[in-house]
Amino acid sequence: MNQWFPFLDWMKKYDLKEDFKGDMIAGLIVAIMLIPQGMAYAMLAGLPPVMGLYASTVPLILYALFGTSRQLSVGPVAMVSLLIFTGVSGLAEPGSDQYISLVFLLAFMVGVIQLLMGIFKLGAISKFISHAVISGFTSAAAIIIGMSQLKHLIGVEIEASNNVFLIIAEVFTRLNEIHLPTLLIGLGSIFILVLFKKKIKKIPGALVVVVTMIAIVGFLQLNEIGVGIVGNVPDGLPSLSIPSLNIPAINTLLPIAFTIVIIGFVESYAMAKVIATKERYTIHANKELNGLGIANIGTSFFSGFPVTGGFSRSAVNYDAGARTGLASIITGAIILLTLLFFTSWFYYLPQAVLAAIIIVAVYGLIDVKEVFHLWNIKRIDAISLLVTFSATLVIGIEAGIATGVVFSILNFVYRSSKPHMAELGYIEENQTYRNVNRYPMAKTKDDVLIVRIDAAIYFANISYIEERLSDFINNKQDLKAIILDFSGVNDMDAVAIDDLGKWIDQIREENVKISLAQVKGPVRDLLKKAGWTKKYGDVIQHPTIETALLKLGK
Known part of the structure; x- marks a missing residue:
C-alpha cells in the first residue's frame, strides 16, 4: 500500500498536537500566495485566470496523497506555463475553446508520461540533463517570461510573443503608446513585491499588492480609462473536463509534453530532495513521478493545466511549518472555498498586478553567479550553460533546451574519448x-x-x-x-x-x-x-x- 499511497506513512505517525498547527498555518499562507500566483500563471499560459485556481485545487490534493514529499507545494509554475503557451499557441488562438481543449490534452499527456516513467522506474533519466543546461535554460526562460509580460505592464498590445529581441524592438517603437496609469500600477506593484520580499518577509507581498490595487482600481474606476482588469471570474467548483484524444494533436504536442515532463520533474525533485534531506526522510524519484503523473491526469479532468512543484512556494510552505501533505490538502480546500464564495472580489484585479507577480517571481531564476562559478571550476560547463541560454533566447524554448542537451552529450562523449x-x-x-x-x-x-x-x-x-x-x-x-x-x-x-x-x-x-x-x-x-x-x-x-x-x- 505504501508503494502507491505514501501518505499512509505520515498519516500513521500524525500528531494532532504537534503537526496540525504547522500544517494549518502553512496551508493558509500558501493558499494566500497561490491564489494570485495561480491566476497570473494561467494568464502567462494564455488561459483564463480562473483556470489557475482550478489547477491549484485537485492536483494539490492528489499529490499530497500520492507524492513522497511532505512539504513540496505542487501547482502552477511560471516555467511550465511558458512551455504550455509555447507549445499550444501555434495550434490555436490563446484563450479560445480549442486552445483550452488542447491544454487539457497536454496535461493528460504529461500525466500519463510521468506515470509510465514512474511505473517503469525511469526517474534516473532526469540525471542525464546537466545542471549547467538546466541553469542556462531556466535563466533564458525567465527573461522570456518577463518580457512576455511587458504588454500587461505598459498597457500596449505587443504583437511579438516569445522572441525577446522582437519584443524589445517593438516596445521601443511604441513608447508613445504606453498607458501611464497601467505602467504606474505595474511598477508600484513590483516595488511593493520586492519590498515585502526583502524587508517584510512574514507578510505575503502578493496579498498586499492584490488587495491594495483592487481597492484603488475599484474606487477610482480606473478600468474606465483603459486599465486592463481580470473582470468576471466564474464562481463554483472546477467542472469536469474530458481530454479529447486527437491523434494528430497528440503527435504535435508530444515534444512539448516531454519537455514539460523533464523540466517539471527536475525542478520539483530538486526542491523535494533539499527539504527531505533537512527533515531526514527519503524521497523516491519514481514515486515522485507517480505522484506528479496522477496530479496532472487529475488536473486534466478538472479544468486545470499542467502543474509541478514550485521552488518559492515549497520554501514558503516549509518555512511556515508544514509537517505533512495535509498542508497542501488545506491549501486546496481554501482555494475551493475561494472559488465557491469569493471570486467576485477579483473583478477589479489589474492585469498589470498579475504581470508584476510573474516578473518578480521569475527574476530570482536568472542566475548570473552560476556562470562565473562554473567558469572558475570548469569552463566547458559554463560554456554549456551559455550555449543553452543563447539558443533558448535566439531560436526558442524547445530548440534551446534540445541544443543544450545535445551540446552537453557531445561534450561528454568528447571528454570520455580522451581519458586521463x-x-x-x-x-x-x-x-x-x-x-x-x-x-x-x-x-x-x-x-x-x-x-x-x-x-x-x-x-x-x-x-x-x-x-x-x-x-x-x-x-x-x-x-x-x-x-x-x-x-x-x-x-x-x-x-x-x-x-x-x-x-x-x-x-x-x-x-x-x-x-x-x-x-x-x-x-x-x-x-x-x-x-x-x-x-x-x-x-x-x-x-x-x-x-x-x-x-x-x-
Missing part, C-alpha cells in the same frame, strides 16, 4: 606509485613503463588510449616491460577488449613483456569471458603494481 592517463613513478617516502607530472620526485626505471588509465575503456576512446601508450613507449629507450594500472578502469566494452588484445599481441611480438595490475572484479570477469586467462595466463591477475613487477623480474 598518467605515467607512474615510485615514491619511497610513502611507498606509493604516483603521476610523475604531479610528483617530480617519483622514481621511474628506464626499462619499465607503468601507466595508469583513469576511465572506462570503450570503442570511442580505445584508439586514443593506444596513441597515448605509443607516446609513453617512444619516451623509453630500453623498454623491456609495461604495466597497465587498471585501478581507474570501471568497465570495458567488447570492441575495446578486442582492440587492446591486438595491441598487446603487437607489443609482445617486440619482446616487451606486459602485465595488468589492480584490475577490478567486473572488468576481470569480462576479460576472462574474452579468453584472456587462457591466452595470456596470469597477466590480468596481479593485485598490485609491486606483484606485477616481481612477476616480471623487475
